[in-house]
Amino acid sequence: MNTENFSLSEKIVSSSYIRQGSQARRGHEQLIRVLLEQGKCPEEGWNESTIELFLSELAVMDSNNFLGNCGVGEREGRVASGLVARRHYRLIHGIGRSGDIAAVQPKAAGSSLLNKLTNSVVLDILRQAGVRSASSCFVVPMATGMSLTLCFLTLRHRRPGARYILWPRIDQKSCFKAMVTAGFEPIVIENILEGDELRTDLEAMQKKIEELGAENILCVHSTTSCFAPRVPDRLEELAVICAKHDIPHVVNNAYGVQSSKCMHLIQQGARVGRIDAFVQSLDKNFLVPVGGAIIAGFDEAFVKEISKMYPGRASASPSLDVLITLLTLGASGYRKLLSERKEMYSHLTQELSTLAQQHGERLLHTPHNPISLAVSLDGLQAHSDQAVTQLGSMLFTRQVSGARVVPLGAVQEVNGHTFRGFMSHSEMYPCPYLNAASAIGVTRGDVELCIKRLDKCLKSLRKAGSAGASGETAPPSAQEDQGAAP
Numbered sequence: 001m002n003t004e005n006f007s008l009s010e011k012i013v014s015s016s017y018i019r020q021g022s023q024a025r026r027g028h029e030q031l032i033r034v035l036l037e038q039g040k041c042p043e044e045g046w047n048e049s050t051i052e053l054f055l056s057e058l059a060v061m062d063s064n065n066f067l068g069n070c071g072v073g074e075r076e077g078r079v080a081s082g083l084v085a086r087r088h089y090r091l092i093h094g095i096g097r098s099g100d101i102a103a104v105q106p107k108a109a110g111s112s113l114l115n116k117l118t119n120s121v122v123l124d125i126l127r128q129a130g131v132r133s134a135s136s137c138f139v140v141p142m143a144t145g146m147s148l149t150l151c152f153l154t155l156r157h158r159r160p161g162a163r164y165i166l167w168p169r170i171d172q173k174s175c176f177k178a179m180v181t182a183g184f185e186p187i188v189i190e191n192i193l194e195g196d197e198l199r200t201d202l203e204a205m206q207k208k209i210e211e212l213g214a215e216n217i218l219c220v221h222s223t224t225s226c227f228a229p230r231v232p233d234r235l236e237e238l239a240v241i242c243a244k245h246d247i248p249h250v251v252n253n254a255y256g257v258q259s260s261k262c263m264h265l266i267q268q269g270a271r272v273g274r275i276d277a278f279v280q281s282l283d284k285n286f287l288v289p290v291g292g293a294i295i296a297g298f299d300e301a302f303v304k305e306i307s308k309m310y311p312g313r314a315s316a317s318p319s320l321d322v323l324i325t326l327l328t329l330g331a332s333g334y335r336k337l338l339s340e341r342k343e344m345y346s347h348l349t350q351e352l353s354t355l356a357q358q359h360g361e362r363l364l365h366t367p368h369n370p371i372s373l374a375v376s377l378d379g380l381q382a383h384s385d386q387a388v389t390q391l392g393s394m395l396f397t398r399q400v401s402g403a404r405v406v407p408l409g410a411v412q413e414v415n416g417h418t419f420r421g422f423m424s425h426s427e428m429y430p431c432p433y434l435n436a437a438s439a440i441g442v443t444r445g446d447v448e449l450c451i452k453r454l455d456k457c458l459k460s461l462r463k464a465g466s467a468g469a470s471g472e473t474a475p476p477s478a479q480e481d482q483g484a485a486p
């Protein structure tokens with residue numbers, strides 16, 4: 001309602017009540033005004049009525065919601081289902097324009113505003129989370145792997161002769177595919193074992209650069225967040241090497257926004273050396289459905305260049321989801337989630353350590369990994385050969401999701417490249433192990449149930465192992481299909 005409509009209302013309902021109502025509305029509008037003015041995540045979260053008011057104001061600015069619109073184009077933001085329209089708050093036009101995902105869409109002022117605000121609020125959060133000097137970012141409706149591909153494709157224009165991407169090994173197929181899909185040849189740099197940790201081999205990286213020639217290298221593709229016992233790459237040193245040889249540096253920060261350590265590494269890397277872009281998943285960091293990522297960087301022109309590589313228009317859903325989420329949580333709510341996560345990391349560390357001891361195993365010492373933990377399974381392996389894989393399927397059946405069992409010696413081919421010791425980020429990690437992570441949103445209840453079920457599984461496997469030795473059959477869980485595990 002505008003001022004005019006409020007005055008008209010005063011003729012229908014007592015003006016003192018209407019005045020109160022109009023003040024109440026101003027309360028909502030004041031919050032919206034601050035958001036538009038500053039483009040930052042509000043410190044305190046908004047309630048749902050403010051968010052819905054804001055979204056419906058945006059939607060009426062889009063041509064598909066104009067009362068007098070007559071569309072005779074091939075894309076007019078028509079939807080057949082009311083459910084679908086409501087699912088998107090009637091924002092149907094998506095974001096971008098053919099040729100640039102960041103461009104303003106003339107048919108959709110509301111969606112365009114949503115897009116710009118989202119990118120600005122997300123940048124604010126990335127900065128608050130630790131990458132203080134990030135200069136720009138944008139949300140893409142693609143997951144992390146494809147977003148990395150887009151970064152590599154953009155670099156190709158700058159380095160037309162380059163064929164190789166140097167990549168400290170991380171055993172996640174999408175990372176590898178991101179490079180192959182972009183048309184480049186990944187050069188795998190094996191990690192080195194330091195204590196229990198797998199860390200970046202800087203010497204091998206240097207050697208490879210000299211061997212291949214800097215001009216033939218598209219970029220270094222490093223990783224922060226990863227499964228223990230791998231730890232985040234030595235980002236500062238890599239960034240320095242990249243600066244020295246004038247080689248671009250793209251960082252896969254998949255779920256690193258939730259960890260101040262990962263964010264600090266990126267900030268430091270950019271300060272002392274070179275980082276061109278860093279990419280993070282929306283769902284892994286912001287508790288929204290899978291389907292979006294944030295591409296961010298320190299040079300606005302380069303980030304803009306990446307956004308221009310995106311062909312055509314794009315879904316606004318991931319932007320809408322993350323904006324609604326951040327407005328709901330507020331910066332303080334997001335910080336609270338981050339600190340709860342950290343607390344759960346300590347809790348999980350203690351619980352896993354105790355459990356490991358009780359079963360003759362140990363929590364691997366991986367202090368540089370701020371999210372993921374690993375428990376050795378040596379004892380279990382010694383007890384029975386199949387027990388380690390059985391544990392994986394048992395946990396899966398017992399609805400312990402995300403706990404990942406890594407046996408020794410798995411071999412996996414990805415796009416023609418053979419990975420020995422696949423899943424363990426190394427050709428020869430000394431022991432099989434089990435992973436668990438303290439990721440954003442994890443609760444004390446999750447940790448406690450996981451420990452309880454893990455304890456049960458380990459007990460039953462050790463019993464079954466001895467039984468197996470005396471010729472008895474393994475428990476039914478032994479026949480469960482490991483292939484069903486993610």
Ligand SMILES: *Cc1c(COP(=O)(O)O)cnc(C)c1O
Nearest residue numbers: 143144145146172174175225254
């Ligand atoms: C999740 C993840 C990916 C792949 O992300 P998608 O969003 O599925 O493309 C890549 N690398 C790491 C380290 C991840 O954790």
